[in-house]
Amino acid sequence: MTSPAAVLFDMDGTLVDTEPLWMAAEARLAEQHGIAWTRGDAEALVGSDLWAGAQYFIDRGVPMTPDAIVDRLVGEVLDGLGDTLPTRPGALELLAALREQGVPVALVTMSTRLLVDRVEAAFAVALGTAPFDATVAGDECTQGKPHPEPYLRGLELLGADAAGSVAIEDSRTGAASALAAGLVTIGVPHAVDVSHVPGIIHWPTLAGRTPAHLAAAIREARA
Template sequence: MTSPAAVLFDLDGTLIDTEPLWMAAEDRLAAEHGIDWTADDQAALVGVDLWDGARTFIARGVPMEADAIVARLVGEVLEGLGGDLPARPGAIELLASLRAAGVPVALVTMSTRAIVDRVEATLAARLGIAPFDATVAGDDCERGKPDPEPYERALALLGVEASRAVAVEDSFTGARSALAAGLTTIGVPHAVDVSQLPGVVHWPSLAGRTPADLQAAIEERDALGARA
């Protein structure tokens, strides 16, 4: 086999470079309420379930309901995206090669369905084909990343076993979710250096990567497990 049975992509910071938009929206919210919001605070929310992030703001003194905080942040990110999708290096090319090879692909994100729909429509127009066979958004899940539920949902929708599939992530939270679901997990550092997490296959970038490289990551994990 030269390709994995399926590939499951995170969105923010993995496929699309939206992390600066999220961080800017969070900075504005914190500043509006006089909260000292640091780079460490920003990093702590990368890849986190949006409602968990909202509860962080509430605990820090933002007098808003969690749903209202999420709606505000999502609205600002959608406005910042406009009609463009700032892709991460090599991400769209790898996605296109997977679609051309007929490999099932899922999007597994803590962003809301509104953002998923925007991204899916824009990528479909760019690629000329539906970009994903399944999508799981943050508001689809009872328990968000780092719980395995988002990835388990996607695997069930694809009808694929975790042992034969690959997840691609850029955050500690997301990588923990994928690992807990039993997936070979490739970490591509962006806002945080996810390569530091044990069990993650480190790729500096998706540029130049192929479906065969993804399959090789599964085989490498299996070989390491057999020697353990």
């Protein structure tokens, strides 16, 4: 096997450098309502279902509905992105190589469809081709990460089997979702340290990584 059967990417913090935008939006919301907000609070929400994150704010005393909180945070991240696509190191190159080899690729994220469409369109321009064969957005899942539903849905849309496929994640929550779906999971740290998460393969970066490296990771994990 020189290429994986399929690759399922997380989005925020894995393909695009949006975690600082999320953290800043969350900090502004907390500050507006007089809530002390720590780095631990910010890290607790990385990779989580957005409505679970909204409930976290409500439990801390924010007098807003979950939908209103999600809409506000998503809107601020979209505004922060503007027309830019701040990709993570090696992400665009790996995605281009997978596209060139015809490997099925899915995007599996807890961000909403609005953000998915923005990122997908920007990647299409950068690559000159459709970046993904399937996309799973957080507002289209009944149960978000760490539940396996998002990744199981991604596999279903690709028509792929978990055994020969791999997920790439930057959060503990996302890694738990991918592992629960039966996927070999590679953790690439960004806003949080995932180097010691049990059951995953740790890569410091995607820079220099190829489809062959992904295939080798699957072989080693399944051996």
